[in-house]
Amino acid sequence: MENKTSSEVLSRTEINQLSRAGRAIVIFEGEVYDATDFKGTHPGGPKFIDDYVGKDMTEVFYEEEHTKIALRMLKDMKIGTLEFSNSDQVSQDTVTSHSRMEEIEGEEWRKKVNPKLGTVWQVFTNLDHEEYNSFINDPKHLTRPGDEHIMFANPVLEFFSRTPWYHVALFWTPIALYKLYQGSFELSPLEYLMTILFAIVSW
Known part of the structure; x- marks a missing residue:
């Protein structure tokens, strides 16, 4: 089945078809999301998403008290809106008086x-x-x-704003060693040792 856009209405049948095709489709507050690419990096592990594939995860999402950043990430995964039928049980106790998604609107x-x-x-x-x-x-x-x-x-x-952490060490280590070498001729053994200890603590 081809990918849905975020403006489409998806039935339970379509959601099940997408889920059986291997996509991690979940439902939150009546909206449908594709978490396939995200579940591998989910802080709680992919199992927590796999457990709700094809299901409504609204209640558990509320219980875990997810942050705004989690809401924004979820919003980016939206692929459509759930088509409600008479068989859908929408609990007003689960969907609170205001939508969690409303918390990130108007920024x-x-x-x-x-x-x-x-x-x-x-x-x-x-x-x-x-x-x-x-x-x-x-x-x-x-x-x-x-x-x-x-x-x-x-x-x-x-380019210069991004660098692997070890590049910093590669750049400064030779300079630090050279300055330590110079200091060995100018300082007493105690002063030299205190300088090294101070440098380590300061780092």
């Missing part, structure tokens, strides 16, 4: 910052003070294939 800064076009410049030119505070206090989490967050639109600056 204006998200409409003004495209993480794929250079975040730094957009943050300082497009956001006001309140939006800036919301931006810096919001966790950024990249887990799905294709996720990307670019700091600078300039490819040269962007």
